[in-house]
Amino acid sequence: MIKLENVYKSFGDLEVLKDINLEVKPGEVVCVIGPSGSGKSTMLRCLNQLERITSGKIYIDGELADQREMGKDLQDIPAEKAQELCTELGMVFQRFNLFPHLTVYENITIAPKIVKKIKEEDIKEVALDLLKLVGLEDKRDEYPSRLSGGQQQRVAIARALAMQPKIMLFDEPTSALDPELVGEVLEVMKKLAKDGMTMIVVTHEMGFAKEVGTRVIFMDEGRIVEEGDPNQIFENPQEDRTKTFLKKIL
């Protein structure tokens, strides 16, 4: 479904991703853990091309979406093609990034309307179903500033889902939330996972990773240090760095 091959990413002299190889299959929920600065978020952002990789290959849904060597575009994938592939990925940000000038309903419907040119009457039902899914039917006409952080993040999830992505990327979706609001967001994510959505989740919520994750990846200093079944990673980590990290946070 998604494949990264020998992906490197540098910001100037700083190498943040080093030789990342990862394949995610349909229905998997891959949880990415690791200390801050380990490149977890950058990896997600490279997938939907918010950052461009320095070298390596990225496949989305079996198709080459980006291929670079030393910063140069090798494949010359047309911008529209890349954009189209990227719309198969939905993204949820740490800081929600809802559009503050639009109501909840408009936040959800704007991208389908202007990107996919779907008509109002055709998107309405989808949007209302999504609001039901995230439990916010009664907030459809509110502006984001009137919602709690947990509610905003649920709207952000609905907004991403409205584009009917095949894969959902979550970039520390609960890190900016007050502790009592984390649960409601994780509940929605669990529901999605149960419905078979393919997900890549950068998270510090080890409980979620254990319960919902089908695979856990531990990253440190721009590399994938260890990956495996959640139970194995949490109960019986093989690498020293994984052990040190888990000891610190559990």
Add this chain to the structure above:
Amino acid sequence: MLTTPQIMAMLQGTVLTIQLTVIGIIAGTILGIVLALGRISKSKLLNALTWFYVWVFRGTPLLMQLFIIVYAIPLFTLDILGNPVRLPLLVAAAVTYSLNSAAYLAEIFRAGIQSIDKGQMEASKALGMSYYQAMFKIIIPQAYRRLIPPVGNEIIMLLKDTSLVASIGLFELLRTVNQMSNATGRWFYYIYAAVVYLFLTSIVQLGFDKIEKRYSIYD
């Protein structure tokens, strides 16, 4: 007090003032948006061109720009083409005010656009929007509210600066009362002009206060 012809003359002057302000703001806004997009674009060439434009029009006196368009261009074209290209005075003035206010408005728009959180562009892109879709549907609409005070300021400046066309022989409000005062030896005509200017700038100010309130709904 004022005779009917005097009132008519002052009214005509006022209409000219309003005309120049409205044209200057509308044309200046359109050109200003284009310039602002150029200033923030990734293209080095566009950056340089728009920077140069703002540098020239913001860095030289408005009165000089007016003189160049009204007096220097006919002389210049006479030298080059053998025929002077002379715009009608009103058109020349409207062009000058449009070009000049575009430079100021471009900087206002640029600052407004850049003040919007980067996460907004990222979220738009992640949803598959193109740069221009994100710009016109997400970023610029959010910038509106922050633009209201400085744009109001610019309109008021422009409105007052229309009095400069007195120097190229157009009978706007100030020149009209100046003539009346010269002809009659009386001073109070200037008070009428001041009152009209204050009245017009007050309308702009009140209007913009209203618009600002209206846009605060989503905060």
